[in-house]
Amino acid sequence: MxxxxxxxxxxxxxxxxxxxxxxxxxxxxxxxxxxxxxxxxxxxxxxxxxxxxxxxxxxxxxxxxxxxxxxxxxxxxxxxxxxxxxPLLKEKLSKAAAEANVSIAKGVVKLDKAVRKTAGEVKTGATKTADTVKKETKKASANLGKAASKTAKKVKKTVKKATGSEDEL
The missing domain is CATH 2.40.40.20 (Barwin-like endoglucanases)
Structure with a gap:
């Protein structure tokens, strides 16, 4: 120019x-x-x-x-x-549009990277949470089973005491 x-x-x-x-x-x-x-x-x-x-x-x-x-x-x-x-208005507009296009493209790439990173972090976090819930559920289930077994034995023992040794449960 x-x-x-x-x-x-x-x-x-x-x-x-x-x-x-x-x-x-x-x-x-x-x-x-x-x-x-x-x-x-x-x-x-x-x-x-x-x-x-x-x-x-x-x-x-x-x-x-x-x-x-x-x-x-x-x-x-x-x-x-x-x-x-x-420059003529048409040239100014073309230049501004081209600059905006480049800026938008860069922004889209940045946004895509951020979304992918966040999605990966969410997936990792969800997997860890699922593993933790699974482990804790197994522990709770085992503890519940033990408690139920103990309770059943106590109930049997109490019933035997109350009814005598002749009755079968």
């Missing part, structure tokens, strides 16, 4: 969203008067999209911007700014 670096200067008259620079810079940017450019603070990556007003009265190498745009960019008079031809 075509670009130039220019010295930024505050405009004498406020005009947010519009910049003035010398007609000589139009061919370098591949634009015409009235088209859009992006002003970019390369250090902070902040940018502003503005309309161009070609002006023979502005010194070559300079771009005149509003105080508001200077603040938005985080620049001051005599700082350098990168000026690029602003």
């Amino acid at each position: 075509q670009e130039v670096r220019l010295t930024i200067r505050k405009r004498a008259f406020p005009s947010e969203g519009r910049v003035r620079f010398n007609v000589a810079h139009l061919p370098a940017l591949g634009i015409q008067d009235g088209e859009k450019v992006d002003l970019i603070n390369e250090e902070t990556k902040k940018s502003v999209t503005t309309s161009v007003i070609a002006d023979t009265m502005v010194r070559e190498g300079q771009v005149r911007v509003s105080e508001e745009d200077l603040k938005t960019l985080g620049l001051k008079d005599d700082d350098e700014v990168l000026v690029k031809k602003s």
